Amino acid sequence: EEISMPKEKGIDHTLQLLKEGYTFIQNRKNKYESRIFETKLLGEKVICMVGKEQAKLFYDNGKFERKGAAPKRLQKTLLGEGGVQGLDENRHHHRKAMFMSLMTREMLKEIQELTEAEWSQEISRHSAEQVTVYDMAKHVLTRVAMQWTGIPLDRQESEKWVDELSAMFENASNVGPKHWKARRSRSKAEKWLKQLIEDIRKEKIKVAKSSPIYQFAWHQGLDGNLLDKQTAAVEVLNLLRPIVAISVYVDFTILAVHQYPEQVDKLHQKEFSYENFIQEVRRYYPFFPFATARVKQDFIWNDYPFKKGTLTLLDLYGTNHDPSLWEAPDQFNPSRFKEWEGSPFDFIPQGGGEYDIGHRCAGEFITLAILKVTLKFFLHDVSYHFPKQDLDYSMSEIPSLPESKVTIIIA
Ligand code: HEM
Numbered sequence: 001e002e003i004s005m006p007k008e009k010g011i012d013h014t015l016q017l018l019k020e021g022y023t024f025i026q027n028r029k030n031k032y033e034s035r036i037f038e039t040k041l042l043g044e045k046v047i048c049m050v051g052k053e054q055a056k057l058f059y060d061n062g063k064f065e066r067k068g069a070a071p072k073r074l075q076k077t078l079l080g081e082g083g084v085q086g087l088d089e090n091r092h093h094h095r096k097a098m099f100m101s102l103m104t105r106e107m108l109k110e111i112q113e114l115t116e117a118e119w120s121q122e123i124s125r126h127s128a129e130q131v132t133v134y135d136m137a138k139h140v141l142t143r144v145a146m147q148w149t150g151i152p153l154d155r156q157e158s159e160k161w162v163d164e165l166s167a168m169f170e171n172a173s174n175v176g177p178k179h180w181k182a183r184r185s186r187s188k189a190e191k192w193l194k195q196l197i198e199d200i201r202k203e204k205i206k207v208a209k210s211s212p213i214y215q216f217a218w219h220q221g222l223d224g225n226l227l228d229k230q231t232a233a234v235e236v237l238n239l240l241r242p243i244v245a246i247s248v249y250v251d252f253t254i255l256a257v258h259q260y261p262e263q264v265d266k267l268h269q270k271e272f273s274y275e276n277f278i279q280e281v282r283r284y285y286p287f288f289p290f291a292t293a294r295v296k297q298d299f300i301w302n303d304y305p306f307k308k309g310t311l312t313l314l315d316l317y318g319t320n321h322d323p324s325l326w327e328a329p330d331q332f333n334p335s336r337f338k339e340w341e342g343s344p345f346d347f348i349p350q351g352g353g354e355y356d357i358g359h360r361c362a363g364e365f366i367t368l369a370i371l372k373v374t375l376k377f378f379l380h381d382v383s384y385h386f387p388k389q390d391l392d393y394s395m396s397e398i399p400s401l402p403e404s405k406v407t408i409i410i411a
Pocket of ligand 1: 084085086096099238239240242243245246247249287288290291292316349350351352358359360361362363364366367
């Protein structure tokens with residue numbers, strides 16, 4: 001038997017989405033007392049879902065696909081065109097394997113060592129200064145991203161890309177001048193990387209065979225051909241851009257250190273691990289609001305009909321704050337991760353499901369690796385204090401950051 005899902009009345013709710021941001025889906029889940037409902041966004045019928053069972057459904061490759069799921073404006077800024085995010089089935093699995101093959105123990109160790117070394121330098125350059133953690137993190141992580149990827153730039157040349165790489169994720173959800181800034185940044189970076197890929201292929205530039213840039217330059221698609229240069233550039237940016245974006249989590253990590261000193265004490269007393277603390281940062285603070293897919297073919301789930309082609313949003317932030325999954329979800333409590341059983345569907349700040357055959361974030365291990373050494377570094381190797389500042393963060397700006405971007409004064 002089919003019954004229709006709760007449906008939000010009105011012509012369009014895009015403005016409410018912009019206003020309510022990270023809480024848009026949760027607010028309606030509460031209003032309709034339903035983890036699934038229908039609304040209209042940008043003139044299109046959209047299904048919204050939140051929760052663990054709903055995440056399991058969303059990541060079922062038989063029921064949802066990514067073709068045509070990402071808004072065009074996001075492709076022009078955040079994602080690029082032709083990248084792994086929009087692929088399905090065999091082409092997706094093959095391309096995703098190119099990313100996942102980089103996530104070895106050695107490569108993760110290398111990125112941690114680079115991160116520690118770059119933080120050390122950055123902090124000593126700013127001694128006795130007032131700085132924001134966010135801006136330092138963007139510089140540190142840009143240099144880390146270039147070195148780890150194997151892009152042959154010296155420190156000064158790397159620094160020139162901080163603003164471009166940042167604009168792609170900072171302005172992705174904006175309209176107007178900021179949107180255009182993000183588009184220009186992407187065009188400029190793609191042009192540079194296309195040339196670099198060509199130079200590597202023609203052996204005008206030598207890079208290590210084990211490096212991600214070499215691997216991507218010589219990756220063969222299912223048809224046996226190399227990626228076209230444009231696509232290769234988009235995929236290299238799928239490494240560089242999000243590594244720099246980890247700055248958002250770095251900022252929230254240091255905010256948590258400031259806001260929850262009692263939890264830092266517990267960490268020092270080994271009541272829970274550094275990883276538990278980082279996991280709670282990724283659960284508690286807002287970053288990526290929701291993932292998007294389209295219904296692959298008509299099906300019925302819990303009596304609700306899903307029609308082929310319908311755009312569907314899975315609420316990532318809301319699932320991480322779902323009171324049926326998390327006790328006191330609005331409390332910052334790293335201890336909760338001591339008991340967490342590791343489900344791929346309830347804790348989904350970087351998407352859920354599987355890495356290899358699903359669209360779960362390829363960079364989750366890198367994110368954890370970088371945040372862990374960064375937290376240790378700030379707790380043990382830097383002497384600093386927090387001046388008075390506005391630490392509020394918005395629940396509608398995407399990505400959200402504390403007003404002050406977490407300002408510190410380094411000793
Ligand atoms: C996909 C979040 C860091 C590479 C995703 C998705 C989310 C996400 C929500 C989409 C999941 C879906 O559509 O189902 C984040 C956040 C990060 C982060 C919040 C923290 C900064 C990284 C890093 C890398 C990376 C460091 C690479 C070094 C990717 C790639 C995909 C992806 C390649 C596409 C996967 C696919 O479509 O199969 N990420 N990510 N991300 N992420 Fe991340």
